[in-house]
Amino acid sequence: MAHALISQLYPGDSDKKILARVSRLWHFRDLNDDTNILHTDLVLLDEVGNSTHVQMYRGAIEVLKPLIHEGNVYYIESFTVKDANRTYRPVSNDFMILFSKWTTLEECIDIPADFPAITFSLTPFQEIPSLVDKNIFYVDIMGVITEISSTSTVRPRSRDADSLKRTLQICDASNSTLPVTLWGDRSTAENI
DSSP states (O other), rough: OOOOGGGOOOOOOSSSSEEEEEEEEEEEEETTTEEEEEEEEEEEETSSSEEEEEEEHHHHHHGGGGGGTTTTEEEEEEEEEEEEOOOOOOOOOOOEOOOOOOOEEEEEESSSSTOOOOOOOOOOOOGGGGTTTTOSBBOBOOOEEEEEEEEEEETTTTTTOOOOEEEEEEOOOSOOOOEEEEEGGGGOSSSS
C-alpha cells in the first residue's frame, strides 16, 4: 500500500495515508477528576524513525481506543495535520496529528524486522534543574530505581481533592540520583 512518511506531512493535510507504530500511548486526565480522560495521546513512529505526536478527544476515543494498541503498526487514514502544541511536546516535530471518529486504522501484519519501536531524547540528570518552569517538551530520563517510598494521600494546592503520591529515587550510570514523583493511579501501579 502506498503511504507517506511522517516527514512528508504538513499542516492542513487530511488526505494522506501513513504507516506507523504506536510507540507510546497515554491518557491526559482532568486534574480534579482522575476518572475523566480529557484526551488520549500517542507517539507515532514510521519505518525510517520519524516521529509525531497525536491527540484524540472524546468522540475519537470512544471509537478508536479499543482498536489501538501500544507497539502495533497501522496504516492510518483520515486524520488532520496541524501545528504542534506550544507546550509539553513528547517529540521534537513542528507538526502533530489529530485523530477524529472518522480516522481509520488497519493493522499491518507483515512488519519489517527493522521497523523502529521507540523514540526518545534522553536528558542527563544534571540538566533537569535548568528545565524547571520550561514546558516546551516532556523530559525523558533513564535510570535504575534504587528506592520506592510508601504511597501517601495528599491534597495538592492545584486540586480540589485528595490524590495518591509515591516518590522514587532513580540513579543514573554516573551514580547521580533524582527523585521522581508518581501521582494518582500511577502511584499504586504494580509495575512501576
